[in-house]
Amino acid sequence: MTDLILHQYAMSPFSIKVIKVLAHKGLAWHGVAQPVVAPKPDLTPLTGGYRRIPVLQIGAHIYCDTTLILRHIERLRPSPPCTPSHQQGAADIIADWADHRMFSHAAMPTVFEALAVLPDNFLADRAAMQPADAGAGLPVEHSIAQFQQDCLLLERQLATTPFLLGDDFTLADAAAFHVVNFTGAAPSLMKIVASLPKLSAWIQRIQDMGEGERSDISPQQALDIARDATPDETPPADALNDAALPVGAMVRIQPDDYGQEVTLGQIVWVTADELAVKRHDDAVGDVMVHYPRAGYLMTLEV
Numbered sequence: 640m641t642d643l644i645l646h647q648y649a650m651s652p653f654s655i656k657v658i659k660v661l662a663h664k665g666l667a668w669h670g671v672a673q674p675v676v677a678p679k680p681d682l683t684p685l686t687g688g689y690r691r692i693p694v695l696q697i698g699a700h701i702y703c704d705t706t707l708i709l710r711h712i713e714r715l716r717p718s719p720p721c722t723p724s725h726q727q728g729a730a731d732i733i734a735d736w737a738d739h740r741m742f743s744h745a746a747m748p749t750v751f752e753a754l755a756v757l758p759d760n761f762l763a764d765r766a767a768m769q770p771a772d773a774g775a776g777l778p779v780e781h782s783i784a785q786f787q788q789d790c791l792l793l794e795r796q797l798a799t800t801p802f803l804l805g806d807d808f809t810l811a812d813a814a815a816f817h818v819v820n821f822t823g824a825a826p827s828l829m830k831i832v833a834s835l836p837k838l839s840a841w842i843q844r845i846q847d848m849g850e851g852e853r854s855d856i857s858p859q860q861a862l863d864i865a866r867d868a869t870p871d872e873t874p875p876a877d878a879l880n881d882a883a884l885p886v887g888a889m890v891r892i893q894p895d896d897y898g899q900e901v902t903l904g905q906i907v908w909v910t911a912d913e914l915a916v917k918r919h920d921d922a923v924g925d926v927m928v929h930y931p932r933a934g935y936l937m938t939l940e941v
C-alpha cells in the first residue's frame with residue numbers, strides 16, 4: 640500500500656503547502672477531511688496525540704509536519720523534483736521563514752477578519768494550543784504592518800523571475816504561497832497583496848496549478864487502511880546510532896512551538912533529521928509515526 644493519504648481540511652494553509660507540491664509533481668492522492676478544532680478522534684489513533692494538520696499516511700506509516708511530509712514525498716517520488724539539489728538549502732531556509740515568521744504575522748489578522756466562517760469555538764481552541772508562557776500578544780495592527788514588510792521582500796525577490804528561486808516552482812514557493820493565499824480571507828491583508836503586481840501574478844500562477852489528482856476517502860477508510868497494513872521497520876541507509884535517542888527506548892515527542900500534544904512511542908530508527916517510533920492503538924493496530932527532529936522536543940521516558 641503506497642497510496643498517499645493526506646489528512647487535512649479545506650481551510651488549512653499548511654495543507655495547501657503540501658497540495659501544491661503534489662500538483663507540481665502531478666501525483667495522485669487521497670484526501671481525508673479532519674475537524675478544524677480538537678478533538679480529532681479519527682486522527683489521534685494514527686498519530687498517538689499529535690493534532691496538527693496536515694498529516695500524511697502511507698499504509699501504517701504516519702508522517703507529521705509538512706517539513707518531513709514534503710521531504711518524504713520527494714524521497715518516494717523524486718521525479719519531477721520539487722527543488723533542484725543546489726537550491727535545496729535556500730528553499731528550506733525560505734520555507735522556515737514563511738512557515739514561522741510570515742505565518743505568525745498573517746495568522747491573527749486573518750483569523751479575526753474571517754471569524755464569521757470559522758467554528759464558534761475556534762478562538763478558544765487555538766488559544767489552548769499556545770504554551771502557557773506565550774507572550775501576551777502584540778496589537779493586530781502590528782501584525783498587519785509586519786505582514787506588509789514580508790510581502791515587500793517577496794515582491795523584491797520576484798522582480799525578475801516568475802518563481803522565488805528562478806524559472807521553476809520550488810519548496811520556497813509552496814511555503815510562501817500557503818501563507819499569502821490564506822490571507823485571501825482577510826480584506827486588510829488582501830489590499831496589501833493586491834498593491835504588489837509581481838506578488839499578485841505569482842499567486843495566480845500557483846493557484847492555477849490546481850491540486851494534483853485528488854480523490855477523497857472517509858476517515859474510517861483511512862483507519863482501516865492503517866489497520867490492514869504492517870509497518871516496515873527496516874532502517875534507512877542513513878540511520879545512525881544516537882546515544883540521546885537509543886533504538887528500543889520509549890520517547891515522548893512534542894512540538895516545541897504550539898499544539899504541544901505528546902506522542903509516546905518506542906524508537907525504531909533515527910537519522911540526522913528524522914525519528915521513527917512504533918506504537919499500538921486498538922483502532923489501527925501497530926503503526927510507525929515519523930517526526931522531523933527540527934522543531935520537536937524528544938525526551939526519553941525513564
Ligand SMILES: N[C@@H](CCC(=O)N[C@@H](CS)C(=O)NCC(=O)O)C(=O)O
Pocket residue numbers: 650651652653654674675676677690691692693703704705706738898
Ligand atoms: N509545523 C507544522 C505546522 C502545522 C500547523 O500549524 N497546522 C495548522 C493548520 S494549517 C494546525 O494544525 N492548526 C490546528 C489544528 O488544525 O488543529 C507543519 O509544518 O505541519
